[in-house]
Amino acid sequence: MDACGRIIDYLRLSITDRCNERCLYCMPEGYCGWEQTPDALTSEEILRVVRVAAGLGFRKFRLTGGEPLVRRDVVELVRAMRGIPGVERIGLSTNGTRLATLAAPLREAGLDTVNVSLDALSPEAYRRITGGRVESAIAGIRAAVAVGYERMKLNTVLLRGHNEAEIRPLIRFAAGLGLPLRLIELMPVTETEGLDETAFLSVAEVMDELRREEELIPAPNLRLGHGPAKYFRLARTGALVGFIGALTTPHFCDTCNRMRLTADGQLRPCLGNDGEIDLRALLRSGTGNAGLTAQFRAALRQKPARHAFCGEYAPCRPMTAIGG
Numbered sequence: 001m002d003a004c005g006r007i008i009d010y011l012r013l014s015i016t017d018r019c020n021e022r023c024l025y026c027m028p029e030g031y032c033g034w035e036q037t038p039d040a041l042t043s044e045e046i047l048r049v050v051r052v053a054a055g056l057g058f059r060k061f062r063l064t065g066g067e068p069l070v071r072r073d074v075v076e077l078v079r080a081m082r083g084i085p086g087v088e089r090i091g092l093s094t095n096g097t098r099l100a101t102l103a104a105p106l107r108e109a110g111l112d113t114v115n116v117s118l119d120a121l122s123p124e125a126y127r128r129i130t131g132g133r134v135e136s137a138i139a140g141i142r143a144a145v146a147v148g149y150e151r152m153k154l155n156t157v158l159l160r161g162h163n164e165a166e167i168r169p170l171i172r173f174a175a176g177l178g179l180p181l182r183l184i185e186l187m188p189v190t191e192t193e194g195l196d197e198t199a200f201l202s203v204a205e206v207m208d209e210l211r212r213e214e215e216l217i218p219a220p221n222l223r224l225g226h227g228p229a230k231y232f233r234l235a236r237t238g239a240l241v242g243f244i245g246a247l248t249t250p251h252f253c254d255t256c257n258r259m260r261l262t263a264d265g266q267l268r269p270c271l272g273n274d275g276e277i278d279l280r281a282l283l284r285s286g287t288g289n290a291g292l293t294a295q296f297r298a299a300l301r302q303k304p305a306r307h308a309f310c311g312e313y314a315p316c317r318p319m320t321a322i323g324g
Helices: 043-055 074-082 099-109 123-130 134-147 164-176 203-211 289-302
Strands: 010-014 060-064 089-094 113-117 151-157 181-184 216-218 230-234 240-244 258-261 266-268
Touching (some): 043 289, 060 074, 099 134, 113 134, 151 164, 203 240
Parallel strands (some): 010 258, 113 151, 151 181
């Protein structure tokens, strides 16, 4: 439990800052942090952190990046995590472009849930936003659906001037696969040329636009995982849509249950604050698990009541380096 009385039992583990795409809101042009490969945690170091976290009551873990599936040992990492006492659920956040070949091995290794980022269906719009090929992402999504994960969601970052016209096609696509689509407000986590505050599109504005064609029926008791999304069903089609409004939702942080570990071993209590605690130095200094446990407890004490996105927040490093 943190200083605000919130139960923190969810750790997001960035296992690489590398990515095979270059999304506008995640990786700025020219970023090359991955060149510092000695800084990246090894699989054994990651597993040691998981053991310590599980011993403290963390139960849900999610592998993120960068793009976690570019890491060659990701299947082995999932399998090893599955064997750690206290680990109840393992999730993955991915762009989906490598899922076509990895969905089945990851499920067999013990992966429970998958979230796939999909910001457009139009090949041109997708390429402008991510630099990649939407066909690869769609193939990965279909492969994961076929495998039958415990839960799967699609995520779309709202970008004014880039993907407003994609929202309805994305909702239809997700519903056709029996998946929820989560629409996420752009957060100021990366300074990217050509992507400033004018690109911000609120969830309220999108909801108003959707209501022009059909009713949004609240589903207040629906919980799909451990995130802050508020879910609605579209009355006519039955499509399930979640809205994550980190910048516009009052009391957004009141139920936060997570911390992050960056790919270079920094424990980050809050995405929207730059405070970090260095676990890598401890992992490599010969310090026992008691020292790591103490640092986790310190991070819990330092977790702020709310993020700083609505002030004059300026990220100290881009999203791909922090972890999704």
